[in-house]
Amino acid sequence: MLLVTGVSGALGSLVAARLAGRADVVLGTRAGLPGTRRVDFDAPETLPEAFAGVGTLLLVSAGYGEDDTVVARHEAAISAAERAGVRHLVYTSLSGDGDHLAYSLAHRWTERRLRRSTTLDWTILRNGLYAELLAGIAAPDAENRITGPLGEGRLAAVAREDLADVAVSVATDPAAHRGRVYELVGERPPSAAPSLAAALGADLRPAAAAAARAPSRGRCASGAVPLVQRADAGRRLAAPVLVTVALAGTLFGSAASVTRTRGVEAREQTAAQYVVSGEDLKEVGPSALPDGAVASPTASTSLFVRDGAEAVVKYGARAVADPAAFAELARLPVVAGDLRDLDDRSIVVNEEFERHRIGETVEIWRADGSGPVRLRVVAVLALGTGDNGPYVTRANAPGAPLDRIDASGGGAATVRALEASGGTVRTAGAWAAAGHPESGPQARLGMILVLGIALVYTVIGLANTLLMATSVRGGELASLRLAGATRAQILRVVTGEAVLATAIGALLGLAVTAAVLGTLGAGLAALSAPVALVLPWATVGAAAGVCAAVAVAASALPAWRLTR
Structure with missing residues (x-):
């Protein structure tokens, strides 16, 4: 017996129409409409009864939803089919050229799941872009104008009618198609916009993308929200790093630059070879x-x-x-x-x-x-x-x-x-260095305390931002896992993003430091003093290193928990 799921949908209804009147075919709908079995993938407890006595299952993809939702539905269907003794499963997937699409992950996961099954024979129908979508695009507006994002793209679209014919042919003779993957796309990819214009007898007037988008300015596609949130988190992450690195560079750099300038100035103000002090x-x-x-x-x-x-x-x-x-x-x-x-x-x-x-x-x-x-x-x-x-x-x-x-x-x-x-006899260079050390112990301790306080606040800010930002990315990380990414790869992605944001903050902090030290150098030059600027690489590097270590830890810990 053949069971066809999703017959209330566009593709499933066409398949059902072609199989109407056959005694060896049963139809399935989510709501269990009259004359159909209830097949609700969100209610796995309904599936054993729905799959009872079924030898071949035509699994029409479970509709729209987040990747983890669709994957859970397909897992429930496949597991139930295995337990019910279904021998062959035909699955309507997505064409291989659609891997760049956001909803392709669930399809590819389902294909891998079927290949891993030890009890099911399978056939995969990779359906291409529906030609009916062009009909929706071709609907004119109030000005009798058709506007669509076609550009110079080429579409090898295929009609649902043809896909339904293939599904019926495979599902009614599954043994002949065991272990096969069919790419079901149009025979040739015509240029979409010119072909549509020719079919309708209309003029083709290419428009700039900016003009086409103008009416919808200010709107944001739902798929862009995670990117916006991630960019916002990146800014919140880079900002405290910028402040800490800039503080370390300007505080220690300014003090060291002034001290070294005084030493250079003292050395330049004497032509002596030796200086006695005491x-x-x-x-x-x-x-x-x-x-x-x-x-x-x-x-x-x-x-x-x-x-x-x-x-x-x-x-x-x-x-x-x-x-x-x-x-x-x-x-x-x-x-x-x-x-x-x-x-x-x-x-x-x-x-x-x-x-x-x-x-x-x-x-x-x-x-x-x-x-x-x-x-x-x-x-x-x-x-x-x-x-x-x-x-x-x-x-x-x-x-x-x-x-x-x-x-x-x-x-x-x-x-x-x-x-x-x-007195103490030194060369002039040694005398200048001894008389102008980098900084006194008390001054250095004070600067370390100031930097330490700033670093503590930065560490708290980084940890708080990353723990929250990573914790709300459960769906995204789950999608990566479903796409085949290992936990180690996901951790590298998450920590890499944290390190990148930290590096951007550190570079901006170095830019601020350079600007401040440059201003200091200009002021010294205006006083006719020698300019001997010092960038405290060790201090700046230590501050940036602490920030990077905290960022990696605060992003890796929640990511590790979410990918278990």
């Missing part, structure tokens, strides 16, 4: 140095300058013991004047001074409180990073102990002579 150094006179050697001792001091009628501004300054040697070894950023003119009655100032024109007089008070003393401006320095303070001779810094000696020439003999000063 407290209360002994002066090394010219007689103690070898021939050709030059030494310039200087001391730290302070100067006070009146700002207005009441305020007094304190400046950190340096007192020069030998103006001639100082002028020879110093490479200060002089914007006006000449360092060689410095003497006991003059001063070298920077552009921050209210009076900073050559020849102007500056009234100062010395560090010991004496003054005021009127000194003539002989040179003006660029502002730099703030270390280009005023310079005076030791006559204007009474009692200031020497704390630095710059020296050049003489080789090892000069080094031995400098050691007699009682």
Whole structure:
């Protein structure tokens, strides 16, 4: 006996009409209409009775629905057929050229399920696009115009009548078609739009896609919703990563850049080969140095300058013991004047001074409180990073102990002579590096605490976003499983998406960091300071790595649970 399912549908009703009057044929409908058996795939308990005594089952695809719903219906039908002793099952599937269609997954799963059956013989009818769809497209609108998304596409459509004929032929003689897969499509694929126009005697006027879509702007096909949701989740995922990476890069990068710039600036401001540093150094006179050697001792001091009628501004300054040697070894950023003119009655100032024109007089008070003393401006320095303070001779810094000696020439003999000063002798590069370390321990601890707080919030945000976003993708992940994807492949897809969103956030964070450091560099250049920018790759990489690890874990865990 042959049972045909879905006879209330378009294809099933045509098959039923061709088999009408045959005693060895029974018909099935979901509602169990008069003269039919009730075959409700959503109610598996009805199937044993429906399949009783059936030798051949023509299973018409179970209609529209989500992939997991259709798969569950077909599984119920096939399992019931196996238990009922059905010998041959004929299934109406989808043509092989339709694999790109969203509803193809359920058809391909059903085909694989039949091939795995150990009790059923089977035949698969891969039905092509129904020609009747063109009739629906060809319905004119109120302006007697037919609009359809045909373009230059070619359709090898086939009439339902022909598909019904094939189904009847196979189902009534199943043994001759055992284990066969038939591709049932049109004989030739004509160009759809010209063929339709020719058949109707109408003019063909191709329209731009944008114009054709204009009336439906703002609408969204249901199949696009998951993509919109996924894009929104991706934005929510990338945003906290961007903030964390940008914070790590700008916070640590700015501090390191300023520190390195100060070190480079200090090194560039002296032509000395050696620098002696220490407290209360002994002066090394010219007689103690070898021939050709030059030494310039200087001391730290302070100067006070009146700002207005009441305020007094304190400046950190340096007192020069030998103006001639100082002028020879110093490479200060002089914007006006000449360092060689410095003497006991003059001063070298920077552009921050209210009076900073050559020849102007500056009234100062010395560090010991004496003054005021009127000194003539002989040179003006660029502002730099703030270390280009005023310079005076030791006559204007009474009692200031020497704390630095710059020296050049003489080789090892000069080094031995400098050691007699009682300070630490270093090369100029080593001195600049020692005087300007990357950052102090307290400052670094503070930056780590700030970054740590931001990272904690980012981790919470990432975990929350991914756990929720992945958890609602059960249907999508189930479809992938039905399409034949393994759990490992699905996990790679899900975690790959999380890593991609994290990488995008990290790249955007690096872009923000580059913009901030670039602005910092422009500001340093405007101050006539050397630009030595530092991008803290290790810190940025660690922050991005933590974000990526959390993203992978938070996406993999729910995906693993959903694909069990």
